[in-house]
Amino acid sequence: MSNVPADLRYTKSHEWVRALGDGTVEIGITDHAQHELGDLVFVEVPEAGRTVKADEPCAVVESVKAASDVYAPIAGEITAGNPKLAAEPEMVNADPYGEGWLMRLKPSPGALAAAALLSATEYQKVLDAEGG
Amino acid sequence: MVDFGGWDMPVQYSSQIGEHHAVRRAAGVFDVSHMGVLDLRGQGVRPFLLQLLANDVGKLRVPGKALYSCMLNERGGVLDDLIVYYLNDYWFRMVVNAGTRDKDLTWIREHARPLAVEVTERTDLAMLAIQGPEARTKAAQLMPPSEAAAALALGPFVGRELGRWFVARTGYTGEDGFEIMMPAADAVPAWRGLNSLGVASCGLGARDTLRLEAGMNLYGNDMDESTDPFESGLGWTVALAPPERDFIGRAALEPIAREGSARKLVGLLLEERGVLRAHQKVLAAAAGEGEITSGTYSPTLERSIALARVPASTGARVQVEIRGKLLGARVVKPPFVRAGQSLI
Numbered sequence: 235m236s237n238v239p240a241d242l243r244y245t246k247s248h249e250w251v252r253a254l255g256d257g258t259v260e261i262g263i264t265d266h267a268q269h270e271l272g273d274l275v276f277v278e279v280p281e282a283g284r285t286v287k288a289d290e291p292c293a294v295v296e297s298v299k300a301a302s303d304v305y306a307p308i309a310g311e312i313t314a315g316n317p318k319l320a321a322e323p324e325m326v327n328a329d330p331y332g333e334g335w336l337m338r339l340k341p342s343p344g345a346l347a348a349a350a351l352l353s354a355t356e357y358q359k360v361l362d363a364e365g366g
Numbered sequence: 367m368v369d370f371g372g373w374d375m376p377v378q379y380s381s382q383i384g385e386h387h388a389v390r391r392a393a394g395v396f397d398v399s400h401m402g403v404l405d406l407r408g409q410g411v412r413p414f415l416l417q418l419l420a421n422d423v424g425k426l427r428v429p430g431k432a433l434y435s436c437m438l439n440e441r442g443g444v445l446d447d448l449i450v451y452y453l454n455d456y457w458f459r460m461v462v463n464a465g466t467r468d469k470d471l472t473w474i475r476e477h478a479r480p481l482a483v484e485v486t487e488r489t490d491l492a493m494l495a496i497q498g499p500e501a502r503t504k505a506a507q508l509m510p511p512s513e514a515a516a517a518l519a520l521g522p523f524v525g526r527e528l529g530r531w532f533v534a535r536t537g538y539t540g541e542d543g544f545e546i547m548m549p550a551a552d553a554v555p556a557w558r559g560l561n562s563l564g565v566a567s568c569g570l571g572a573r574d575t576l577r578l579e580a581g582m583n584l585y586g587n588d589m590d591e592s593t594d595p596f597e598s599g600l601g602w603t604v605a606l607a608p609p610e611r612d613f614i615g616r617a618a619l620e621p622i623a624r625e626g627s628a629r630k631l632v633g634l635l636l637e638e639r640g641v642l643r644a645h646q647k648v649l650a651a652a653a654g655e656g657e658i659t660s661g662t663y664s665p666t667l668e669r670s671i672a673l674a675r676v677p678a679s680t681g682a683r684v685q686v687e688i689r690g691k692l693l694g695a696r697v698v699k700p701p702f703v704r705a706g707q708s709l710i
Contacts, residue, residue, distance in 0.1 A: 272377070272378060272381070272382050272571070273381055273382055273383045273384075275383075275641060275663040276639060276640055276641050276663070276670075278640075294689070296640075296641045296663075297382075298382045298383060298571060298575060298662060298663050298665070299377060299382065299571050301641065301643065320639065
């Protein structure tokens with residue numbers, strides 16, 4: 235069973251979003267996503283200052299078997315990419331909701347409200363429907 | 367689980383990288399029952415194979431000895447790569463790829479008919495590959511003492527019937543080990559027995575990273591009907607001597623052997639961070655462009671490696687285009703890893 239923390243929001247494409255309390259959000263990939271990908275060997279995160287649209291590919295996670303895009307769940311400006319993942323991509327496997335975060339973003343005005351994010355219960359239903 | 371030549375096969379049992387290291391450092395077992403086992407019998411079997419295969423079965427004089435060969439079409443394109451075992455003068459056994467099995471059978475039967483060679487597909491057999499520095503001693507523990515001793519005495523690239531099993535000292539990982547063909551009912555008990563001896567269950571993912579580190583081609587990726595053996599790193603398997611052996615594809619290959627290929631298959635070692643993948647474009651400066659045929663992350667070298675088909679005049683360094691960026695790579699001669707050791 236995948237771990238789906240109740241205090242996060244999710245996307246159908248298996249990203250998670252955490253509100254940091256200072257108006258920015260932290261974004262990563264879910265436990266289910268890291269498990270499906272397998273051992274990660276390369277992670278490319280966006281640079282601070284980059285503006286992204288909702289659903290725009292903005293990071294890449296590569297396991298031994300495949301490369302996958304990570305999509306911006308919310309439109310906004312990147313405030314940080316996780317600098318540790320260049321040297322330790324396996325952190326995403328080991329701690330997908332903690333040390334393995336991918337990026338932080340300041341949502342554009344109104345973008346957070348406009349984003350179609352799922353609750354933990356709704357995301358769990360997506361996983362159930364995928365057989366995961 | 368993924369579809370592989372019509373078979374549902376696991377990419378990994380636990381961790382792909384963990385399975386890879388188990389084979390390099392100790393032992394792992396792969397279910398390779400998807401591969402096609404064909405028995406070829408009849409008085410005409412040796413003349414038949416002399417004509418069918420680009421490598422020369424005339425080299426096979428000791429019963430049990432195996433030969434790696436391409437099977438070519440008339441244009442010199444690779445229909446499949448395979449292993450053939452010489453068992454006696456009237457019986458050879460061939461192991462072919464799963465994805466090409468039906469095509470191979472049609473081709474082989476068509477050419478076997480005039481020579482009255484009987485072709486039997488051994489769907490009753492399962493095949494396990496046990497690979498790694500400890501593989502042979504672990505696998506031998508599943509056998510009665512006399513058969514275990516005979517199995518451990520097998521030389522490289524030799525197979526032998528031992529009781530109900532056909533045990534061969536072959537593999538696709540660059541490590542020592544056995545490939546064992548056995549009645550299908552024996553496979554699950556043998557697998558569990560190996561697990562209980564500490565042999566790791568390994569999936570298709572580790573099989574691919576191990577064979578690529580070992581510089582071994584994968585049919586359909588690194589060569590196919592549109593490429594010949596010389597531009598696929600397989601020139602060493604084409605036996606043009608003796609000149610009177612008229613194998614299928616010979617006429618097409620002779621001018622290429624004389625004049626040289628326009629392209630070659632090389633190894634690439636990525637010098638920057640990232641992962642080389644099949645179909646990425648390779649830029650070889652003035653020599654022109656090429657393409658990666660197989661690429662992966664090498665768990666042993668902890669960097670990305672690939673096989674690529676490039677212009678024959680390609681030098682020591684190239685650039686690879688990954689998601690719009692050009693990354694530097696070094697051209698190397700495969701294999702990258704053999705018997706647990708980096709050769710780079």
